[in-house]
Amino acid sequence: MHFAYLLSRLDSLRELKAAHAAAATTGFAFLRPAATITSLLQSVTLLRPLPPKALSLPYALSLFGSLPHPASTLAHNLLIRLLLSAAPSSPFSALRLFSRLRRLSLPPDLHSFPLALSASSRLRLLPLGRALHAQSLRFGFSRSLFLRNALISLYSSCAALIDAEHVFLEKNLAIDVVSYNTLIHGYANAGDINSARHLFDVMPHRDQISWGTVIAGYSRSGRCVDALRLFDEMQAVGFEPDNAALVSALSCCAQLGLLERGRAIHDRIGKAMNAHLLTALVDMYAKCGAINAAVNLFDECPCKNQFTWNAVIVGLAMHGHGVLSLEYFDKMQAAGVRPDGVTFLGVLVACSHSGFVEAARKFFGEMEAVHAVPRELKHYGCMSDLLGRAGFIGEAMEMIEGMPVKGDAYVWGGVLAGCRNHRGNMDVAEIAARHLLELNPGDSGVYLIVAGIYADAGRWADVARIRSSMDAMKVKRNVALSFVQQPWVMALSRRLLGAIRDNIQLHLGEKGRLKSGLKLVM
């Protein structure tokens, strides 16, 4: 008991190991070896801040391994908890350890099931989660609030809202603020932001996490104005926004192009940076047109991870800085950070915007073969766009024929745009148009491009035919626009809106550069 107390006062792995050595040399550890080792294991899991997995896990595993076989339920729980909480988290290993516990017929306790459910929840393993649910009932834990919240979390993460509600509402059983927050997240996660907001409105006590959960829900469903309104409201009622709320608010600034608002949030973050915040800031600056601010901030902050690298690579790519984007891709690998599907999307966009066809073919070939990153539809779409732009229509069609899945609007849009810009084969253009209209029947853009291709070929009868079929089908022209908030743009907006009505395509840029200006495309 006293040894455990001593350990609880230590706050680093080094001190724990020193205490371990002292206990061993004084012979204390030989008196009650299992208890001593378990205390040490517990202390590792309680360290704050928790050391990274690479440091804490080997020591924890050696402690676990030195326990008399088959160790205890408590020791299993502690190691599972460490596997789930140390970065990066290892939910698979956690589940393996839980199954070892069961295999060795050690009795799972009130802590074991919430841990195993948390692992299943992170891995979205709904069937396994259901099996654990059933087992936990057989062990008589149905009234445990922790267990029930873990179940709500499982079902919420897996978008099994009926089950989540069922656990939440069950006969006379207690729920708390965690139950509410978890179900709010479940609704938002399933895209039902209105139910999330309703539950938030009716819950008896809200905490910081309740606010952050709804704000994130709004942000992720594109309701950024509502998100920022709630962000202000949370502060008005006395809650300081924590990192999660700040990240969501920044994401909304990025989506809305609110550069000044984003800057103000950056100011209040100051030096308290972490990878989540840095990613959101880099993305916000990039999306608001301030790519230099994005890159400078990225360069000067050390706390980057895969997400942050992706944000800067994609940001540079979208701004047309293909060469620089690819340089950052090299730097990412040199820094030992693994690229993923988003990285390769950025890389392919960089190639596409800079016309690097050969490089794109190389990256597209290597992403699976060398980097073990699976090709997804979005990568094919990007390749189609790139090949179409460069006039390699036949190659794009071959790629599409070899795809394991059906093409989407990006894939066929790339082909059609390629045909338009390179006087492509009319049959191919018609095939692409047919696929596009199948995907989106009222798409006026498709009709207009096809009409344009016919016009280029002088086939005026076909142009007229398409125009009249558009009229017959009442196809409306759709207007797309993107904007960046800048004072001089605000002054111009009335004129620009007039321009939209006049069907004029505008590309305005500050000092002639499109990237930091405003673009309206019909």
Add this chain to the structure above:
DNA sequence: GTAGGGTTAG
């Protein structure tokens, strides 16, 4: 022991 956050083409 249970709860919320970041990057994805135009």
